[in-house]
Amino acid sequence: MTTASEVRRSAVARLREAGIDSAEHDAAELLAHVLGTTRGGLALVEALTAPQQASYERLVGRRVAREPLQHLTGTAGFRHVELGVGPGVFTPRPETELLAGWAVERAREVTGRPPVVVDLCTGSGAIALSLATEVPGATVHAVELDHAAVEWAARNLAGSGVHLVEGDMADALPELDGRVDVVVCNPPYIPLEAWESVAPEARDHDPALALWSGDDGLVAMRVLEQTAARLLRPEGWVGAEHADVQGAAAPAVFAGSGRWSDVRDHRDLAGRARYLTARLAR
Numbered sequence: 001m002t003t004a005s006e007v008r009r010s011a012v013a014r015l016r017e018a019g020i021d022s023a024e025h026d027a028a029e030l031l032a033h034v035l036g037t038t039r040g041g042l043a044l045v046e047a048l049t050a051p052q053q054a055s056y057e058r059l060v061g062r063r064v065a066r067e068p069l070q071h072l073t074g075t076a077g078f079r080h081v082e083l084g085v086g087p088g089v090f091t092p093r094p095e096t097e098l099l100a101g102w103a104v105e106r107a108r109e110v111t112g113r114p115p116v117v118v119d120l121c122t123g124s125g126a127i128a129l130s131l132a133t134e135v136p137g138a139t140v141h142a143v144e145l146d147h148a149a150v151e152w153a154a155r156n157l158a159g160s161g162v163h164l165v166e167g168d169m170a171d172a173l174p175e176l177d178g179r180v181d182v183v184v185c186n187p188p189y190i191p192l193e194a195w196e197s198v199a200p201e202a203r204d205h206d207p208a209l210a211l212w213s214g215d216d217g218l219v220a221m222r223v224l225e226q227t228a229a230r231l232l233r234p235e236g237w238v239g240a241e242h243a244d245v246q247g248a249a250a251p252a253v254f255a256g257s258g259r260w261s262d263v264r265d266h267r268d269l270a271g272r273a274r275y276l277t278a279r280l281a282r
Ligand SMILES: C[S@@+](CC[C@H](N)C(=O)[O-])C[C@H]1O[C@@H](n2cnc3c(N)ncnc32)[C@H](O)[C@@H]1O
Pocket: 090, 091, 092, 093, 096, 120, 121, 122, 123, 124, 125, 126, 127, 143, 144, 145, 146, 149, 167, 168, 169, 170, 185, 186, 187, 188, 189, 207, 209, 210, 211, 220
């Protein structure tokens, strides 16, 4: 009989050899998934049955081939919610939790009426679901162009009260023009030429429409700037994630149009430029 800790140690070694930085974490997550427990619960497991060991080895093999961990477990945690994810939808990233938190704070500042919030490029629905969960009473709309992603979002947002729209953010939600308090967006932002530098988990498993955005990675940001200006009330807020190398170029899309005040960029805990925010001028 093989003990759980032996099996796990050998999985960590295989994952490390495959170049996976989070080998310890991923080995534990996959084992917890196979055993129907949590990572904390693994301390109580001494041995695996043969079928459990076989399932685990298969999943570790798929992770070694750089399938995203979240595709193997079928879920991704994001702030206080769990999203179903898999082929056809962008896997929500921890770094986007910062932008979502900023949007939650801005929505909570609205007084005297329910805040109206729009999550453009919603993907799995991660930001929209966080807003609906953390700002009770908010009216939340979510927009997504890719039909496969819309199907994931529809499942994740079922029962949340979020109004999900399939379509291009460029002309979405015309009925809300000038009425929105907060527009939030994690658009595609990787320059086409950066293909080589993108991790295989993203390059081979996130949908192309979720990643690439023209030669400079800012094509979708320019569309967002126009759409946010159309949707927002005067003094309404927009927040958008961007690549760490776009800490000057992405805010410049907003500053350069002359329509915005308070344009600023925000860094993550590691000091990387992460998202911009701006306020529609009166
Ligand atoms: C980087 S992913 C972000 C998904 C999700 N908001 C998140 O943070 O996990 C970008 C998403 O934008 C969608 N998208 C790209 N262009 C779009 C457009 N013009 N209108 C609406 N959605 C678009 C993609 O299909 C993808 O789901």
